[in-house]
Amino acid sequence: MLTPGTGPEWRARCRRAEELGYDLILVADHLGMPAPFPSLVAAAAATTRPRLGTFVLNTGFWNPALLAREVATTAALTDGRLELGLGTGYVRAEHERAGIPFLPPGERVGHLARTVEELAGTLKGEEGGPRTPLLIGGNGERVLRLAARHADVTAFSGGRFTGEGVTVLTAEELAGRVESYRGFEREAGRTTPAELNLLVQRVIVTEDRPAAAAEFLPLAPYLDEELILDLPILLIGTVPEIADRVKALRERFGFSYLTVLDRAMEAFGPVIARLRGSAPS
Template sequence: MARFGVVLITEDCSRAQWMDKCRRAEALGYDVIAVPDHLNLLSPFPSAMLAAEATEKAVIGTYVLNASLHRPAVLARDVATTDRLTGGRLEVGLGAGYVRAEFEAAGVPFGAADRLRALRDATGALAALGDARPPLLIGGHGDRVLRLAAERAEIVSFTGAPYRAEFGRTALVDADEMAERVAYVRSAAGVRAPRLELNVLSKGTVLTRDRRAGVAALRRYAPDLGTDRLLEVPTLFVGTAGQIAEQVLHHGERYGFSYFTVMESSMEAFGAVIERLR
């Protein structure tokens, strides 16, 4: 059975507002409630703790911790503590980070090699926790991050959104490139491949009876893709709840995805899809 997660945004949240959002996510059927890690948001570990307090069964995730912002040994302590105090409900997600301004504000190098080294060091520190380590998710798109995920994580998350210099930001790849990324991970994982859980991060969900018109609202995520290719992008969901449920099943068959994560802006819309799939 597939799992479904939502990344909730903590900006400007009071205690009550944050707890209400977490409860609503659980009520809609989300299996995983995840907190992001950006300097303009509330700190991820206290937010994760309060999410666990507000809910009953949901896994509490981080999507994703910027490895460069956390000293490896301190990160391992914080992960172990949070997992223990949430009753073993933590799923720790790690990434290499992508917002240059945050690196500059934190006084840490932004170079690709530096970011990969920080991610590698973080996974090493977590591995030292042994059996006490919660499930590890690593998210990304490029070869080096996905290879590390294939070698060290239980869950590989495909963002499908590399940085594009011509746009000055990230942009979504098409269906064929996503398939190539999945194949790359399976090859890199070797004998581990059958044990990996494959996750995909969706950028947007639009409930509509007119898919071609609906996808126009999401074109900003992939401005170089025509409508037909945009409708096939596995990181966007467009259509009726029933049609999107069919998309989810199709993505499971084509890519092997069994874990789907949406952003908070899509929480209510995708909740109607979860209801169809339960």
């Protein structure tokens, strides 16, 4: 959920997400978007089934001790439905607006690691609260190594952030990132692998896949139509085609947890129904 709204609007959208069959309601951590923790408490009051998560917190905005208080309180007020998602943060302009230093990449990862360590007891529920699953998002090796040691869910964005902006990862490049991550899990000696998440940027229900792909060519001139249609972060086609694509993402990459943006909430609903066997062929 990225779009602010009034209390009634927010509650109605959360109830609609539950009606469509979504398993989680997630809130980002960007200036100009809904504040994460009060939004999740409101979502919990409006729904009964979905888990509620941050996707993902910019740890550069947060003092670990104060964040631990937010997490413990929100986990309690949502009856243990909270999932905590953390990332390094990547938008310099937001730090400048907030008057918070935008640290170099290595220092941002270091702060993320310290935050994970300091929240360990809170996430385990050692002070009497519920256990809170941890999601860590990122594509860089240091973040993936951290996720391999600590995360219940490891989230991939499908993009590469540089000083010049964002470039998308091709399917082959993303497969390489996932393969590297699985190697880090083996190095960490994990017996139970993390669940893998992918952030889907667009869901386009259409019978003309090439025409839809052509719209993205100016945005990614380094890709051709075939590579665009193969991008894991784009789900383009009819509802049956997209459902098959979701299954293929799980088989090819191991993604069993997909996040779609709120503008795609209605479009993806019939895909959920089809995957669960409640939609007509």
